[in-house]
Amino acid sequence: MASSFERYQKRKLISSYFSVILSIFLVLFLLGTLGLFIMNSEKISNNFRETIPMSIYFNDKATTAELEQFHRDMEIAPFVKDVHYVSKDSAAKSHQDIIGEDFLHFLGFNPLENSFDIHLKGDYVVSDSIKNIELDFKNNPLISDTVYDKQLVELVNENIKTITFWILVISSFLAVVAMLLINSSLRLLIFSSRFIIKTMQMVGATKSFIRRPFIWHSMKLGIIGSLLAIAGVFGVSYYLDSKFPSLGLGFKEDYFPILIISVGIFLVGIIITSISTFFATQRFLNLKSDELY
Structure with missing residues (x-):
């Protein structure tokens, strides 16, 4: 027991x-x-912020040497994570693949511009920092436009x-x-x-x-x-x-x-x-x- x-x-x-x-x-x-x-x-x-791209478009006055110099500057810039060059010809081809039509044949010329797709480092994808970077780009006479999703950044x-x-x-x-x-x-x-x-x-x-x-x-x-x-x-x-x-x-x-x-x-x-x-x-x-x- x-x-x-x-x-x-x-x-x-x-x-x-x-x-x-x-x-x-x-x-x-x-x-x-x-x-x-x-x-x-x-x-x-920061990983989520760095997925938001910024596209920088250059006008036709920009020479190949100037585009290459800008590319090199972006590669060493402290606020840039990565940069990718998109020529107007490759951009046109991408648009043709998306819409399924040869709009170049219809227009007779390529209306697109050479551009760079940039991903900024996460610390810089905040309202104040990204606006300052955008202003610096717009002060460049060779840059025609800078585009990124402002609402997405804030959200x-x-x-x-x-x-x-x-x-x-x-x-x-x-x-x-x-x-x-x-x-x-x-x-x-x-x-x-x-x-x-x-x-x-x-x-x-x-x-x-x-x-x-x-x-x-x-x-x-x-x-x-x-x-x-x-x-x-x-x-x-x-x-x-x-x-x-x-x-x-x-x-x-x-x-x-x-x-x-x-x-x-x-x-x-x-x-x-x-x-x-x-x-x-x-x-x-x-x-x-x-x-x-």
């Missing part, structure tokens, strides 16, 4: 450990994933600000939930040992002596949960890099953000479990014997 009861108690204890580790893992994994996105939010937002920047704000709000909320959830799980685990705590106290053990093994044990559970969460974050980052390379996260090339998040997850797991266990054991240490029931 005693053996069956001991096995039942052991299974119950293992189940409690598992629930605590699972709680720690889920909460820290969510926090770590959000933290990863927050650390890379600028890289993600992208507004959406990025909104998304960043809500990610920070959600992260803060999850941080609070994490502490409450982990604290609740650990309190339930320590609740099952309340009689042992009181017995040790009655035979003269000090509070610090009683708390020490419980804190150390919860720290081990926190370490296990943290390591599982770190493995989950690594898995998510690898998956995003493999399946969505267009995001430009580059986790495979730059491990620094993941390492920072991993250290943060590890420390948070240890700190939260230690603090929660401290206060949970303190509560039972302060209870009277008849209040344990």
Whole structure:
């Protein structure tokens, strides 16, 4: 009979450990994933901004040498990510492929202009910077027009600000939930040992002596949960890099953000479990014997 009861108690204890580790893992994994996105939010937002093209059209007065010089200048310009030259002949061919008719034969001449398609670096695709760049281009007498989607630039920047704000709000909320959830799980685990705590106290053990093994044990559970969460974050980052390379996260090339998040997850797991266990054991240490029931 005693053996069956001991096995039942052991299974119950293992189940409690598992629930605590699972709680720690889920909460820290969510926090770590959000933290990863927050650390890379600028890289993600710049990647979206850099997909917005700017087309620069040159009038017929521009010579081949001047076009080549402009191309070289754009390749070394600090605000340019990449530049692509589109001749009037290749532009005409593209238009013919789109409309399905030879409009050159109908008009008798090519009305299109030589142009450059430029993608600006993300930091410069904001209202003030891109307007200054546009003005500089328009001051060039050889440039007839500069075209980009102004509404799209404003929309992208507004959406990025909104998304960043809500990610920070959600992260803060999850941080609070994490502490409450982990604290609740650990309190339930320590609740099952309340009689042992009181017995040790009655035979003269000090509070610090009683708390020490419980804190150390919860720290081990926190370490296990943290390591599982770190493995989950690594898995998510690898998956995003493999399946969505267009995001430009580059986790495979730059491990620094993941390492920072991993250290943060590890420390948070240890700190939260230690603090929660401290206060949970303190509560039972302060209870009277008849209040344990």
